[in-house]
Each structure stands twice: as structure tokens, then as C-alpha cells.
Amino acid sequence: MLIGEYEHNIDQKGRLNFPAKLRDSLGERFFITKGQDKCLFAYSAKEWEALELKLRALPMSKSRELLWHFFAGATEVEPDKQGRVVIPSNLRDHAGLSKDVMIVGVSLRAEIWDKHRWIEKCSAITSETITAAIDELGI
Numbered sequence: 001m002l003i004g005e006y007e008h009n010i011d012q013k014g015r016l017n018f019p020a021k022l023r024d025s026l027g028e029r030f031f032i033t034k035g036q037d038k039c040l041f042a043y044s045a046k047e048w049e050a051l052e053l054k055l056r057a058l059p060m061s062k063s064r065e066l067l068w069h070f071f072a073g074a075t076e077v078e079p080d081k082q083g084r085v086v087i088p089s090n091l092r093d094h095a096g097l098s099k100d101v102m103i104v105g106v107s108l109r110a111e112i113w114d115k116h117r118w119i120e121k122c123s124a125i126t127s128e129t130i131t132a133a134i135d136e137l138g139i
Helices: 020-026 045-057 060-072 089-095 115-123 127-137
Strands: 005-009 015-017 030-034 040-044 075-077 084-086 100-106 109-114
Touching: 005 015, 020 040, 020 100, 030 045, 030 060, 030 089, 040 045, 040 089, 045 060, 089 109, 100 115, 109 115
Parallel strands: none
Antiparallel strands: 005 100, 015 084, 030 040, 030 075, 040 109, 100 109
């Protein structure tokens, strides 16, 4: 399970130091792709394969755009000895990443956010929306 919030910087070459705790869960190589809400998703090889199988099970009329979104611009990464991965420019542009980023563990995936966009997203979460979700889940 991937959990936690980690603040890091992307250097001018597009390298991002990925937190050791998340790297341990993601594995020696993992996949980074476009996510929702202008962020990036990072999946372990196992979860990437599970995503592919789910999408392949859909009729092409429903899966085509999702396949484009997730797979066309995706990259497979392998952290270097310092734990850095290179985020290609197409993915940095998609998520608006320039320097300050947040890497967050979200259960089965990690998400990479522009720090300011992450703060905005989190500030939009209200106690009312959390309470409604808790009630719906029955916890």
C-alpha cells in the first residue's frame, strides 16, 4: 500500500527523487502516466498490468480514449542509484510540473502533483464531503 505525502523538486533535466518508501512498494521499475486533474499516476508493474487488463476487457468504443490517455504518453522508469527517475517533458507539461512537486501515496498508486495545485486540491476538501463519504461507506 502506498501512503504519505512527500515534497520534492524536479531538476532542469526532468529528474525527480522518488521517495524510498514509495519506491519500495512500486518496485525496481514502474510506470508513470497521465492522471486525472492535471497530475501524474505512478503504478507498479503489477498494477500497470491490472489496469491494462481492465481496459482491454472493455469494448473498444469505451476503452479507446482511456488507452490513449494512459498508454500513449506513458513511460517505464527505473530509479538510478540516488532514487531519481526522469519525467519526460510530455508528462511534465501535462501536469504543469516545473520545480516544486508533491508525491503522494494513494493506496495502489502514487500521484505526482505540482505543489501549488496539490495544496489547492486539498484545501477544497471539506469536512462535509469527508463526512458524506464516511457515511456512504458505513465507517
